[in-house]
Amino acid sequence: xxxxxxxxxxxxxxxxxxxxxxxxxxxxxxxYFMWYRQYSRKGPELLMYTYxxxxxxxxxxxxxxxxxxxxxxxxxxxSQPSDSATYLCAMTMGGNYQLIWxxxxxxxxxx
Amino acid sequence: GAVxxxxxxxxxxxxxxxxxxxxRSLDFQATTMFWYRQFPKKSLMLMATSNxxxxxxxxxxxxxxxxxxxxxxxxxxxxxxxxxxxxxxxxYICSATPPLAGGEQFFGPxxxxxxx
Numbered sequence: 001x002x003x004x005x006x007x008x009x010x011x012x013x014x015x016x017x018x019x020x021x022x023x024x025x026x027x028x029x030x031x032y033f034m035w036y037r038q039y040s041r042k043g044p045e046l047l048m049y050t051y052x053x054x055x056x057x058x059x060x061x062x063x064x065x066x067x068x069x070x071x072x073x074x075x076x077x078x079s080q081p082s083d084s085a086t087y088l089c090a091m092t093m094g095g096n097y098q099l100i101w102x103x104x105x106x107x108x109x110x111x
Numbered sequence: 112g113a114v115x116x117x118x119x120x121x122x123x124x125x126x127x128x129x130x131x132x133x134x135r136s137l138d139f140q141a142t143t144m145f146w147y148r149q150f151p152k153k154s155l156m157l158m159a160t161s162n163x164x165x166x167x168x169x170x171x172x173x174x175x176x177x178x179x180x181x182x183x184x185x186x187x188x189x190x191x192x193x194x195x196x197x198x199x200x201x202x203y204i205c206s207a208t209p210p211l212a213g214g215e216q217f218f219g220p221x222x223x224x225x226x227x
Binding site: 032092 | 113115117145153154155157160202204206213214215216217218219220221223
């Protein structure tokens with residue numbers, strides 16, 4: 001079993017829809033949770049960073065962490081074609097511990 | 112904030128030659144930088160962790176004599192692919208962690224290496 005599970009997709013939704021992306025993990029020592037967006041042939045871009053259970057909102061993006069269920073989510077409201085990318089979840093115990101990555105979900109927003 | 116640059120963005124070289132890739136943190140000092148490799152449609156694979164002023168820590172299966180990492184200053188780390196072969200062709204990405212960070216990493220734009 002991988003430490004972090006993420007459905008690779010692809011996930012295809014119409015423009016304007018609410019997108020839900022999810023990851024589950026097995027290591028309860030993870031304390032910090034991140035969502036990255038990666039466009040083709042580009043480096044990952046940090047979208048959201050959280051360290052406590054609950055919701056964190058930034059514009060159209062909401063990150064949700066449920067430590068009791070070892071489950072994190074990223075919601076995208078009013079999705080746009082420019083949101084089409086691969087979304088990777090990552091988590092760490094903190095400090096200089098390495099990031100443990102999900103497989104990445106390819107998201108396609110259809111105009 | 113937290114901008115990381117990488118140079119070159121793309122390089123093509125002949126088999127047997129060495130290639131150096133630079134990673135710079137532009138607006139913060141990074142005591143730790145990371146080097147990743149990414150194959151098409153795959154997630155990132157950590158190659159090594161680079162700490163300023165000390166030897167890099169390589170992940171299992173990564174040849175340290177082939178992938179030389181130098182972190183000579185708080186804003187610069189370099190990865191040198193020595194005696195490159197076609198199987199070294201890949202997308203190489205660096206990242207850096209700002210001081211007092213909780214673990215988040217900021218990534219460079221990546222370098223596409225093609226070995227002929």
